[in-house]
Amino acid sequence: MLGELNHDQIETLLHQELIGRIGCSANGITYVVPVTYAYDGRYIYSHSKEGKKIQMMRLNPIVCFEVDRMENMSSWKSVICHGKFEELHSNDRKLGLQKLINRMHEVETSETAMPRHAVADAHQNDAGPYKAIIFRIELKEKTGRFENR
Numbered sequence: 001m002l003g004e005l006n007h008d009q010i011e012t013l014l015h016q017e018l019i020g021r022i023g024c025s026a027n028g029i030t031y032v033v034p035v036t037y038a039y040d041g042r043y044i045y046s047h048s049k050e051g052k053k054i055q056m057m058r059l060n061p062i063v064c065f066e067v068d069r070m071e072n073m074s075s076w077k078s079v080i081c082h083g084k085f086e087e088l089h090s091n092d093r094k095l096g097l098q099k100l101i102n103r104m105h106e107v108e109t110s111e112t113a114m115p116r117h118a119v120a121d122a123h124q125n126d127a128g129p130y131k132a133i134i135f136r137i138e139l140k141e142k143t144g145r146f147e148n149r
Contacts, residue, residue, distance in 0.1 A: 001147070001148055001149065002145070002146070002147050003145070003146055003147075003148075004143070004144065004145060004146075005077060005079065005143075005144030005145065005146055006144075009077070009144060009146075010079050010142050010143075010144040011041070013067060013068075013069060013077055013079050013144065014039045014044075014067060014079060014081075014142075015039055015041075016069075017067045017068075017069060018036055018037070018103070018107055019034055019035070019036055019037070019067075020034070020035060020037050020044065020065055020066060020067035021033065021034050021035070021065070021066045021067070022035055022046075022053060022057075022063055022064070022065055022137070023063060023064035023065070023066065024053060024056045024057050024060065024063045024064075024085070025056065025060060026055075026056040026057075026059035026060040027056075027059065029056070031052060031053060031056055033052075033053050035047075035048070036100075036104070037100075037103075038099040038100050038102070038103035040099060042138065042139065043136040043137060043138055043139065044065055044081075044083070044136060044137040044139065045096045045099045045100055045134070045135070045136045046100070046134075046135060046136075046137075047097070047100055047132050047133065047134050047135070048132070048133050048135070049131070049132060049133065050131075050133065054087075054133050054135075057085040057135070058085075058087070061084050061085040061086070062082070062083075062084060062085075063082075063083060063084070063085050063137055064080060064081070064082055064083075065080070065081040065082075065083060065137055065139070066078065066079065066080050066081070067079050074147055074148070074149040075147065075148050075149065076146065076147055077144065077145070077146045078144065078145050078146070079142060079143070079144040080142075080143055080144070081137075081139045081140075081141065081142045081143075082139075082140055082141040083137040083138050083139040083140050083141075084137065084138050084140065085135060085136075085137055086135060086136050086137070086138065087133060087134075087135050088134045088135055088136060093134045096134040096135070096136055097132075097134050100134070
């Protein structure tokens with residue numbers, strides 16, 4: 001059976017998953033990339049170093065965010081959201097990073113699971129080409145689908 005997820009099912013999937021995909025476009029190029037994230041009911045929080053996705057989102061902050069859970073080819077859920085990228089600074093940056101740290105601690109399974117570069121950079125390096133970029137996406141529209149046989 002194919003169907004649409006209701007509001008509560010969409011929110012549950014966004015809260016439960018840890019990896020989603022950001023779709024962004026600028027200068028005639030579309031780019032989709034997986035990210036770890038935390039969700040607070042309004043924003044998706046994530047981190048990155050300087051690179052293609054950050055450059056593209058700065059040029060065009062309107063983005064798409066996708067998350068899914070796939071048990072098998074006939075049992076899956078998927079949520080697609082549209083929103084706006086915002087790079088965080090000062091206190092907002094610290095709060096965003098704390099949300100990410102809290103989320104990673106919930107599911108941490110190894111020393112490499114934490115966004116170590118973001119944690120180190122947040123306390124040691126707030127400038128330069130290698131600093132951690134902490135950002136959020138305000139979700140404006142959410143839809144979800146599922147299949148379950």
